[in-house]
Amino acid sequence: MTTLHSRPQLSAPPLQIEAPHPAATSDLAPASSAVLRPEPSLLARPPDPGRAQSPSLVMLVLIATLGILAYANFLLNPSNRGDWLPYSMVLLAESILIVQALLSMWTILSASRDPRDFAFHLARESLFRSREIARDGFSLAPHRWAMYLGDAPITVDVFITTYGEDPAVIRRTVTAAVALRGAHTTWVLDDGRSDAVRELAAEAGARYLRRLSSNGAKAGNVNHALALSKGDFFVIFDADFVPDPEFLVETVPFFTDASVAFVQTPQSYGNLHTVISRGAAYMQSVFYRFIQPGRNRFNAAFCVGTNVILRRTAIDDVHGLYTGSKSEDVWTTLMLHERGWHTIFIPQVLAVGAAPESVEAYTKQQLRWATGGFEILFQHNPLSFRRRLTLDQRLQYLVTGTFYFTGICPLLLLLVPPLEIFFDLRPMNLSTTVFTWLLYYAGFYVMQILLAFYTMGSFRWETLMLATASFPIYVAALVNVLVGREQKWSATGDRSRASSPFNFMIPQVLFFVFLLLTSVVAIWRDVGNGVPTLAMAWNVTNTIVLGSFVVAAAREARLQRRAGRAVIR
Amino acid sequence: MTWQSRLKLVVGLIGVFVLVAGLTLVFNQRQAQATSRSAAIEAERFPVGTDYGGTVLERFVSENERVLAGQPLFTLQSASLQADLAEGLIKANTIAYSVTTDGVITLTAAVTGTVSDITTERGSFVQAGQVLATVDREGSLFVSAEYVLSSRDYSRIEEGAEVDILLPNQRMVRGTVESLDVETQLGQARTLVRVTSTGLRDGEDNGLVARGTPVTARLLLRDDGILAGVGDGFVDFLRKIGL
Known part of the structure; x- marks a missing residue:
């Protein structure tokens, strides 16, 4: 493997030279910590598509x-x-x-196609420079390891959007986000305007951002943060999605392909104790394990608003996250596809969150998604000649628009x-x-x-x-x-x-x-x-x-x- | 729950109860009637025949012509009739025919009505016993309706039960059950019902009311469900207020 790399500092992959992290030894290690145990079937790295x-x-x-x-x-x-x-x-x-x-x-x-191609594996192997890490004395602080794509150093922002969630839940997410392997800046984007959240962000070592208005809901919140940060890539986590430490390592290498706009990972749920959450989670897992990987092939995998890493230039290209809809995620994806960007979904669980437990949460979630689907069908007909989409994408967006x-x-x-x-x-x-x-x-x-x-x-x-x-x-x-x-x-x-x-x-x-x-x-x-x-x-x-x-x-x-x-x- | 939701829920529940009550009345109404599988208007038919073979000399009427009782329909010349007359075996006049001495028989209409099914022409030879035409008696129209009923429904047909006859032009005529004829096939009662009605007059509605016209006949069964009284009361109420 190492013979493929000509750069001297990569004589041994950093993943193997030091082991502060239990999951760092191999790709095939279980990708989740013991605290957050999702459904056992989702726990192990899923079979390759x-x-x-x-x-x-x-x-x-x-x-x-x-x-x-x-x-x-x-x-x-x-x-x-x-x-x-x-x-x-x-x-x-x-x-x-x-x-x-x-x-x-x-x-x-x-x-039937693995989105991880040769370029991905190459980029993954050369993501960290072990000599530099050793020089700076960061061997035991993986969250400060600088990341490189090719020869260029890259910067990553991690956004955690909150809106009145329980501070304990937010703390868990922020702590895990700060500890992600690879250098990054963690931001808490608080639309709930809670002082408790500000304190816990400071304790965990994350930056805290609060805006004066709440225009554009979540999309507006992220766009506001984008105006203040300057990382090449940014990650979005909902307040209740606790990321796996390997999140960046598994996703960032995809961006070695300059046409990739974002890499989406599944939503997986750890709270399966109510009838509602079990039903909702099951529906979701069909979608994430089978439908989204299939949509990859159509270049129509879409962003679901959390557990996703996006390229800033791609989002700039479509003038920020789409704020005209409550389903900003699907709409933003559509805009990206119309501009010719590629999107990637990997069926690998890298963050575990909470499925809607109550009838209220379930109703609101489904209403938001269904509204997004119907909006695409009636306000932005994917079959229209004005859309710059491939036939594959048109068909998949038609499926999205008519699914509900x-x-x-x-x-x-x-x-x-x-x-x-x-x-x-x-x-x-x-x-x-x-x-x-x-x-x-x-x-x-x-x-x-x-x-x-x-x-x-x-x-x-x-x-x-x-x-x-x-x-x-x-x-x-x-x-x-x-x-x-x-x-x-x-x-x-x-x-x-x-x-x-x-x-x-x-x-x-x-x-x-x-x-x-x-x-x-x-x-x-x-x-x-x-x-x-x-x-x-x-x-x-x-x-x-x-x-x-x-x-x-x-x-x-x-x-x-x-x-x-x-x-x- | 908020008070607004509670109010919505209560109003909604009342709505659902009213809806189901209305639907149940409709359902009960349907349970108390049977719709014909096949029904048509029929008439009493009088065949015009001859006992003597011979040649048709004249035909006085044409198809669908109205005739009065005693009106001549055909004249025939018959050698065997001549022979019988010579023997004195036959009377000269009955209601159905009159005979002249030279062996010419005139067939007349036995009843007032409409001529149909003429089977012969002037100059043709008819056999003894042949039917030359049929007269549908005027004012004798009735409906013959076929129903396939479960044994329970069959038991609920009453003598003189009301029948709603729906003509093809959607006009409704009231009738009553006159007689029943039943035959059981695979546990289902195939019932032939004869319905009489004073509302069926020959040639009405541009000739629609005539023998052979298909109709739909809805037979009202005896209602023995627990909602019988309620349903009837409701229908009476609607009638009373003019709906």
């Missing part, structure tokens, strides 16, 4: 594709068509789901059994037996679940529950984008005290009551007729699924009340 495409996965994807096509054929067969209203509802919803499933399987199969329609589909599907119960309107022809339907339906959904099981090693019912119960959020996002208004919550403005989850899920509660009453009517009808019907079975299942969401929220509310009482005492 090149190797993730096992022949079995390819086979499963092919079988799942066949299942999807058979199901589509079954739905579209005119002889199976039932009454037009429920039929068109089912057709619309299932078409969206089917198309998105096919596109995401295509993306997953595309993830899949979240609205459950609404249509939930309404189909009540239509049959109350109005005797059936989506499918009467001559289609339950077993025929079940066979085709299983061909689609069971294969999707099997695929998820194979790729993720497990399947969480919480994800299914959240996917069913989240449609009001996505409908709200769609309506907000179409009429151009901002979502207002009738919640208390007091951010120190959590507000009840039920403030954010009135539609879900009402829908649950509706389904419950409908189930009662359906059972009464079936008892009268002496024949159980599929509509009744479906409706009861939907009621239970939605009910479990309401129960989870009720449990959360009870814990909140208990915590509230404890504070008062």
